[in-house]
Amino acid sequence: MALLRALKRWYAPLLDWCLRRPWTVIALAGAIAVAALATAPLLGTDFMPRLDEGAYLLQTVLPPEASLDEVDRLNHRVEDLLRDVPEVEDVVRRTGRSERTEDPMPHTISDVLVVLRPSRNRSSDAIEDDMRSRVGHLPGVSVLFTTPLGMRIDEGLGGTPADLALKVFGPDLDQLTTLAEQARRIMSEVRGVTDLRMEQATGLPQLRITVNRQAAGRVGLAPGDVIRAIRVGLVGQQVSDVWLGQRRFDLIVRLSDDRRADFNAIRSLLVDGHDGTRIPLGQLADIEQSSGPGAIRRESGSRRLAVEATVSGRDLGGTAAEIRERVAREMRLPTGYFFDLGGRVENQARATRSLLIAIGLALFAVFILLYGALGSVGEAALILSTVPMALIGGVVALFLARESWNVSSLVGLIGLFGIAVQNSLVLITQTRTLMAEGHEFRQALREASIGRVRPKLMTAGTAILGLMPLLVLRLHGTEIERPLAIVMIGGLVTSTLFTLLVLPALYVMAMRSRYQRV
Numbered sequence: 277m278a279l280l281r282a283l284k285r286w287y288a289p290l291l292d293w294c295l296r297r298p299w300t301v302i303a304l305a306g307a308i309a310v311a312a313l314a315t316a317p318l319l320g321t322d323f324m325p326r327l328d329e330g331a332y333l334l335q336t337v338l339p340p341e342a343s344l345d346e347v348d349r350l351n352h353r354v355e356d357l358l359r360d361v362p363e364v365e366d367v368v369r370r371t372g373r374s375e376r377t378e379d380p381m382p383h384t385i386s387d388v389l390v391v392l393r394p395s396r397n398r399s400s401d402a403i404e405d406d407m408r409s410r411v412g413h414l415p416g417v418s419v420l421f422t423t424p425l426g427m428r429i430d431e432g433l434g435g436t437p438a439d440l441a442l443k444v445f446g447p448d449l450d451q452l453t454t455l456a457e458q459a460r461r462i463m464s465e466v467r468g469v470t471d472l473r474m475e476q477a478t479g480l481p482q483l484r485i486t487v488n489r490q491a492a493g494r495v496g497l498a499p500g501d502v503i504r505a506i507r508v509g510l511v512g513q514q515v516s517d518v519w520l521g522q523r524r525f526d527l528i529v530r531l532s533d534d535r536r537a538d539f540n541a542i543r544s545l546l547v548d549g550h551d552g553t554r555i556p557l558g559q560l561a562d563i564e565q566s567s568g569p570g571a572i573r574r575e576s577g578s579r580r581l582a583v584e585a586t587v588s589g590r591d592l593g594g595t596a597a598e599i600r601e602r603v604a605r606e607m608r609l610p611t612g613y614f615f616d617l618g619g620r621v622e623n624q625a626r627a628t629r630s631l632l633i634a635i636g637l638a639l640f641a642v643f644i645l646l647y648g649a650l651g652s653v654g655e656a657a658l659i660l661s662t663v664p665m666a667l668i669g670g671v672v673a674l675f676l677a678r679e680s681w682n683v684s685s686l687v688g689l690i691g692l693f694g695i696a697v698q699n700s701l702v703l704i705t706q707t708r709t710l711m712a713e714g715h716e717f718r719q720a721l722r723e724a725s726i727g728r729v730r731p732k733l734m735t736a737g738t739a740i741l742g743l744m745p746l747l748v749l750r751l752h753g754t755e756i757e758r759p760l761a762i763v764m765i766g767g768l769v770t771s772t773l774f775t776l777l778v779l780p781a782l783y784v785m786a787m788r789s790r791y792q793r794v
Contacts, residue, residue, distance in 0.1 A: 283729060291725055291780060295718060298781035305665075305778045312668045319671065320591020320680035323624035325755040326426070328400050332407065333427050334358075334388040335420040335437060337473060340480040341567070342416070344383050347371060350417050351386050357410040358388070363396040363403050389424065404588070408470065418473035421586055438584035439592055439620045440469070442599065445578045446613035449569060452581040455613060460583045462602050468590030469599075474583045475573065482568045483542065487561045495560075496550040502560050505547040510536055539565060584619070591680045596621040624682070631686040638690060639663065642697055650704065654786055659700040661782060665774040666696040666767035673766020679759050688763035695739065695764075696771035699732050700779055707783070717787065725780050736772040740765050 294301045336354055338347050348371070355367045368389045373381035392403065404421060411419050420438060427437040442463065444455045456474050463469050485506060487499040507513070512530030519525075535541040543558035557563070573580055587595045596617055603615060639660065646656035670689060679685065703724055710720035746754055746761035 283733065287729055287776065288726055290777065291722060294777050294781045295722065295784055298784045301778055301781040302785065305774070309665070309668050312672045315675040316671050319674055321593030321624065321628070322591055322680045322682040323620045323627065324429075324683055325679075325759060326400075327423055327755050328752055329423045329425055330392050330394070330752055331424055332390040332392070332404065333422050333424045334390060334407075334411070335422070335427075336386045336388060337418045337420075337476070338384040338416060340382065340384055340476050342384050344371075347384055347386070350414065351388070353414065354388060354411050354417065354419070357414075358390055358407060360410065361403065361406055363392050363398060364390055364407075365393045366391040401588075408588075412471070418471075420471045420473065420584065436582065436584060436619050438471075439587040440585045440596060440599065440617065441582045441619035442585075442603065442615060443575065443580045443582045443618055444613065444615045445575070445580045446610070447579060449572070449579065449581075451610065451613065452579060455607065455609065455615075456581045456583050458607055459603055459615065462606055463583060463585055463599055466595060466598050466602065468587050468595045469585045470588045471586035472583070473585070475581055476569075480568055482566050483539070484564050484566055485557075485561050486563075492560050495553065495555055497547070497560065502547055502557070505545065506557065506561075509542070509545045539563070582618070592621055592624060593680075627683050628681075628686065631683065631690075635686070635690060635693075639693065642693075646697075646701065649701075650708075655704055658779070658782060658786055659697055659704060662696040662700045662771050662774055662779065663693050665778070666692050666771035669766040669768070669770030670763035671766075672770075673762045674759070676766075677762045679762055682759055684756055685759035685763045688760035689767070691760075692764045692767040692771070695735065695768065696775070699728075699735065699772070699775045702731070703728055703775060703779060704783070718784070721780055721783060725776065729776065732772055732775060736768045739768055 334354070336351060338350060342350075351369055351371065355369060358364055358367050368391075369386055370389075371386040372383040390407070396403070398406075408419075408421060411417070422437050440463075442459050444452055444459060446452050446455070460472060460474050464472055487502045489499055492499060492502055508529065509531045512528040514526045515529050516527040517524050518527050530536070531541065531545070543556065543563055545557040546554040547557055547560055549555055573582075600617055607615075609615070643656055643660055646659055647653060650656055667689065670685070670692060674681070674685060706724035706728060707717075707721045710723055711717060715723065743761040743765055746757045747765070
């Protein structure tokens, strides 16, 4: 323990200097704090750190009028391009999802799982950029990059796998499409926005059949009779059962597949009249081919259309703030129309708000406990003064490590505040104990400070050593804990120095009127 003895010999004269010049120490600490806090606006904000899962999940979207064969052909092209990336081990695709599931998906949307090799020379960001450059310019295909776990988390919390989803709300679908196109143009000019795509509002081929009531009435048919004939021809009607062994199958009567897809064949569909005559459907109804929405999405009781994007090479919060500011400035929304930002950024705002409330309540509870233990508002507030210094260390550490504020770093603050408050409480309690034994205030404070050097350094040192593997080891999953470790290590350094040097000076100044012998 020669090192600890040397530290005590170095610390004692420095402590005496701080106790003789408390105002100088406080001024220096304040100047350092202001300089450190100047880095806070430079920090970005995110929801969660991006996980290196060893795999990517690409969601490809084609126009709603694309046939299954066309979807399969283009997605095979995507798979071939991805397999050319050296780090890719395997590519698996799923196209569409049954309508009977909780989350149906049309055949024009595919999830492409890209499994990476365990040993690879390039970083995940470099591999992602390479894949994006290969598949991002295929005509008619929009691609969204995410990860398997990240996609499930984002869809479960925000309803979309995208980092950003600018949602435009309003009553008219055509107007929504126009506004969404304007928003898409604005977002394309924002730095960091990639994989930009707009939800398909129109383009799905439709066949509109409007029954001519007068024509149907002349042959004794009601509109419902014509509709039933259309349903039999296009959808089918069960007329019997077929048994193969012990298995039963429904026998359905309808037009053949090629005739159901033929406009002229549908116009020629014969409808039985009440007098036994058979009339072509084209004489009983107006039939026209058109295009319409593949899906009408509603949220909060209003129609909405979303423009989705991934954020790459920039923090999520800064990108969202710029998009929100530019859209509000450059777009003129008609009456009854408004926009909102969703996706991962919505989860970030909700989680940050909840954690900040939790931190505030925790600090208030700690203050109440300190006041109950010490019986002094001044000393309780003095102990809590360690918290801002711990925060400063966390901010500087994040800045030096080029990390951003996120849920993980905020959780690290909660743990950091507990350790910082504990060390300060021990110092104040030890000082009061020595004073109760008859020591003069300055002497008691000096002995308590020197006597607590070893425990304070051991507490901070063991915590820092325990957190170091999260910074040094680059293993899958450590991305979540790394911001937490950075905040705690930086905060432990500054809070320990504050407790050793600044807190005694603050204690002298705060208690000068209470202990007149100082």
